[in-house]
Amino acid sequence: MKSLNRLLIFVILLATLSQAKTVYYDDSFRVTDKELSIWLSVDGAELRVRKNDRDDHCYIAVEYDKDECDVDVRFDNDRQELNVNVDHDHSLSDIGDKGDKLSAKIELALPHRPFIDFFANIKAGDLDFVLGDLSIRTFELKSWAGEVSVEFDQPNRIEMENMDVNIKFGEVKLRYLGNARFKEADINSGIGEMTLDFRGEYYNRSMARIDLDVGETTILLPEEIATKLKISKFMFLSNIHIPSWFEKKGQYLYSQNYLDTDRSLYLMISPGIGELDIHIE
Numbered sequence: 001m002k003s004l005n006r007l008l009i010f011v012i013l014l015a016t017l018s019q020a021k022t023v024y025y026d027d028s029f030r031v032t033d034k035e036l037s038i039w040l041s042v043d044g045a046e047l048r049v050r051k052n053d054r055d056d057h058c059y060i061a062v063e064y065d066k067d068e069c070d071v072d073v074r075f076d077n078d079r080q081e082l083n084v085n086v087d088h089d090h091s092l093s094d095i096g097d098k099g100d101k102l103s104a105k106i107e108l109a110l111p112h113r114p115f116i117d118f119f120a121n122i123k124a125g126d127l128d129f130v131l132g133d134l135s136i137r138t139f140e141l142k143s144w145a146g147e148v149s150v151e152f153d154q155p156n157r158i159e160m161e162n163m164d165v166n167i168k169f170g171e172v173k174l175r176y177l178g179n180a181r182f183k184e185a186d187i188n189s190g191i192g193e194m195t196l197d198f199r200g201e202y203y204n205r206s207m208a209r210i211d212l213d214v215g216e217t218t219i220l221l222p223e224e225i226a227t228k229l230k231i232s233k234f235m236f237l238s239n240i241h242i243p244s245w246f247e248k249k250g251q252y253l254y255s256q257n258y259l260d261t262d263r264s265l266y267l268m269i270s271p272g273i274g275e276l277d278i279h280i281e
Contacts, residue, residue: 025073026061028054031114033080038110040120043069043088044103047122049129052109058082064104071104080114110134112157122146132179133157139180140164148172152179155201159183167192176200178222178265183207191215198222199281202263213272220281221255226264229253229278231271238271245280 036058040047052059064071064086072085086104103125110116110131117138124145131139132154138161141150148167156179163185165174170192177185178200185208187196196210197220210219221227223245230252233240246253258264269276 021065021067023066028057028059029075031056036114037081037117039083042086042122045125046105047127049108052111055111055113059109061107138162142166145169151175155179156181178202205264207266210269215274217276219278223280226258226261227255228266231269239275241277243280
């Protein structure tokens with residue numbers, strides 16, 4: 001009987017030790033200023049960003065393997081700045097080969113009260129942003145590889161000064177960009193498939209520069225917004241489909257309602273090798 005008990009204790013200890021590699025971190029920071037800066041530097045992760053129900057608190061949770069990954073989360077209360085660093089002991093190619101084993105899981109919930117300047121540099125991962133009803137002033141996202149989804153399900157509370165999305169490789173979906181209320185945006189795609197949905201509640205004039213390298217791109221434009229396009233075709237390697245809703249005048253294309261509304265969208269598109277489909281929704 002004693003031998004059996006010892007065996008059971010050994011099995012329990014072994015199971016405990018095997019599970020101890022997984023570390024869970026979570027914390028909430030109270031934002032006392034009108035501005036909040038967020039800096040993410042991540043090798044690989046499953047990242048989810050949402051609005052926090054608490055309008056003056058920033059919440060973060062991280063799950064990771066401590067033997068494979070180092071995580072450093074710091075909040076500077078004086079500067080009202082959150083820094084998140086996730087560093088793997090392996091190269092980017094190893095992260096891709098081993099999948100979720102080396103990827104941290106990050107949950108980030110943002111308050112709507114402060115003006116938010118958001119900067120993220122993520123080498124690889126599955127990124128999911130739902131950013132409606134926040135006060136985002138700056139949004140910069142750079143990713144080398146993975147699947148990226150950014151959705152503004154509700155209008156941003158302020159005009160966004162600058163939006164910059166640069167994805168080197170993978171599938172990208174940007175939804176309801178009109179709700180982002182950006183003044184200027186830069187959207188760059190390297191190799192892969194991209195969907196840009198510009199529907200939403202525009203409050204003023206918006207301008208976006210779209211640079212495509214290789215792949216298939218679909219652009220959805222709202223019928224009620226005056227839209228002006230300038231498309232710089234890449235020789236004969238760009239296959240472009242434009243609806244009859246647009247009329248060509250010189251080097252520009254204008255929607256039929258361009259002079260009927262003050263809410264306008266100006267897109268400068270540089271398609272690369274592949275297919276560009278523009279639709280009116």
